Each structure stands twice: as structure tokens, then as C-alpha cells.
Amino acid sequence: MATSSRTRRIAKELADIKGDASSKITAEAAESTADLTHLKASIPGPPGTPYEGGSFIVDVRIPTEYPFRPPVMKFDTKVWHPNISSQTGAICLDTLSTAWSPVLTIKSSLLSLQSLLESPEPKDPQDAEVARMVMADPDGFNSKAHEWAVSHAGAPQNPNFSSVRPRTTMAKQEIDESRQVSNSFELRRYHGYNKELVNRFVNMGFDVDRVVEAFQFVGIDKNNGEDYILEEAYMGDITARLLGEP
Known part of the structure; x- marks a missing residue:
């Protein structure tokens, strides 16, 4: 348009x-x-x-x-x-x-x-x-x-x-559901990539969502959610994407 x-x-x-x-x-x-x-x-x-x-x-x-x-x-x-x-x-x-x-x-x-x-x-x-x-x-x-x-x-x-009424003790089901929400949130946010792998770039000052988008753009292997060392060429491509370089 x-x-x-x-x-x-x-x-x-x-x-x-x-x-x-x-x-x-x-x-x-x-x-x-x-x-x-x-x-x-x-x-x-x-x-x-x-x-x-x-x-x-x-x-x-x-x-x-x-x-x-x-x-x-x-x-x-x-x-x-x-x-x-x-x-x-x-x-x-x-x-x-x-x-x-x-x-x-x-x-x-x-x-x-x-x-x-x-x-x-x-x-x-x-x-x-x-x-x-x-x-x-x-x-x-x-x-x-x-x-x-x-x-x-x-x-x-x-x-x-x-006013807050007195809290009751959480039932086991509620605790399990709470944990499921937390786990679901982490899985959805990191899109199956290992959290530590993503956080190496987050620690450089980039937002999680931007790092995940850069991983997807470059075609980084999710490696079944396991951590691993990225090749230097991939590191450069991801960093360039995060910095907005062509």
C-alpha cells in the first residue's frame, strides 16, 4: 500500500x-x-x-x-x-x-x-x-x-x-498448573532453543525475542533444546542481524 x-x-x-x-x-x-x-x-x-x-x-x-x-x-x-x-x-x-x-x-x-x-x-x-x-x-x-x-x-x-481475603494453601493440582504455566512461558519465549545458548547474546544487551528472531533468520539448529558452541561464522551472522547490518 x-x-x-x-x-x-x-x-x-x-x-x-x-x-x-x-x-x-x-x-x-x-x-x-x-x-x-x-x-x-x-x-x-x-x-x-x-x-x-x-x-x-x-x-x-x-x-x-x-x-x-x-x-x-x-x-x-x-x-x-x-x-x-x-x-x-x-x-x-x-x-x-x-x-x-x-x-x-x-x-x-x-x-x-x-x-x-x-x-x-x-x-x-x-x-x-x-x-x-x-x-x-x-x-x-x-x-x-x-x-x-x-x-x-x-x-x-x-x-x-x-481487600485481599486470606490465602488458602495451594492444592497439588494448582502447584502443578503453576509450574506448567512457567514452563510453557519459557518454551514459547525461547522457541525450543536452549536458554543458555540464547542468553549468551542476551547478556550482550539484546532482548530475548530479538535474539530468537536472529537465530531463526540465520537458521540456527535447535539441537533438541541442548546447549552447544556455535561456529564462528554463525556468531558473526547473528551479531550482524542483531545490529541491523545488511
Whole structure:
């Protein structure tokens, strides 16, 4: 799609969002310029959830290939949620990756994020620590999610979520499920590569996801998840990819 066509589509989508006051969703250019490839959006916390009454800011980057590739979104507002990184705001949502379609829009993506706040998926986590808490101590999760919404998103205090009831001892099944969530998170993040192998590059200052992408681009053997020493040529190719060299 030509740049002008993409810009027209984005402008129309932003106008549609502005014209739908009932959704209480907003989106506009991040800077006071005509550049519509970097947006700041806000979504209200869904009623009946620990996030109710809060306003959550989302950073939106529109790729050159839009709408054939999804917008890249992350939460600027800190959120305690299993599918949102409590550290970086990164989001685990299929409509922003594998389930994306060109018929979807910025607005529909933001509505999907609002639905995600309402319906967490702890067995497909972005943040394993939060996912374990959802499954092992749902009352504690609701309380902490609400505490963060009050502190970071301006939500009003809600007595339904403000107090934590006493924790019960985790049953063996809950412990097993918690461990499965943690293991699943690690396997999914490292895509079958040995963690130590990947972390040799992470320790150089690169993000895990970028290192895994570089491994896949270069064609590094997963070696059944076992650690091994990479050949020097592969080391150079991976480093070049990570540094963005042609």
C-alpha cells in the first residue's frame, strides 16, 4: 500500500474513533506533527473488573506494511495482567500477531485489548509471575491488579477489589498448573532453543525475542533444546542481524 493510501486509511480510522464517543476510546498522533505512524491511544478499564474506572495509555506504532501487518502496540500504563508484561507493557494477543487480518482496524485492536483486560488468559501468558498468581491466588491477583489501576491508571478505589481475603494453601493440582504455566512461558519465549545458548547474546544487551528472531533468520539448529558452541561464522551472522547490518 502506498504511503499516501496508508496515511488516508489511518486518518479515516482515527476519525471513526473520534466519532464514537460511546466507546470512550481515543487515539491520536503521539507528537504534534502530521506523522500518523506513531499514535497514543487510551482505553477505559472494563466495568466489573479490577481495572474499572482507569484510563490505560497504549503506544501504537503503524508499520510500513499496514494494514497487511498489524500495528505494534504496548501499554505505557503499568498493568498487572497475565497477558501484559508488568515490566515493558508488551502484549500477548493473537489479533496483534497470528490472527491479524487487513480487515481489522486500530479501533478493533484497541477493543480487543479492552476485552483482554476483562478476560485474562493465564495459560498463554506474557508475564509468567502474574499468570501464576491468577491461578494460585485469584483474590490476591484482583487486589494487586486494582492497586496498580488506582496507582497508575487513576482508577477510583473499589471495595470489591481493595481487600485481599486470606490465602488458602495451594492444592497439588494448582502447584502443578503453576509450574506448567512457567514452563510453557519459557518454551514459547525461547522457541525450543536452549536458554543458555540464547542468553549468551542476551547478556550482550539484546532482548530475548530479538535474539530468537536472529537465530531463526540465520537458521540456527535447535539441537533438541541442548546447549552447544556455535561456529564462528554463525556468531558473526547473528551479531550482524542483531545490529541491523545488511
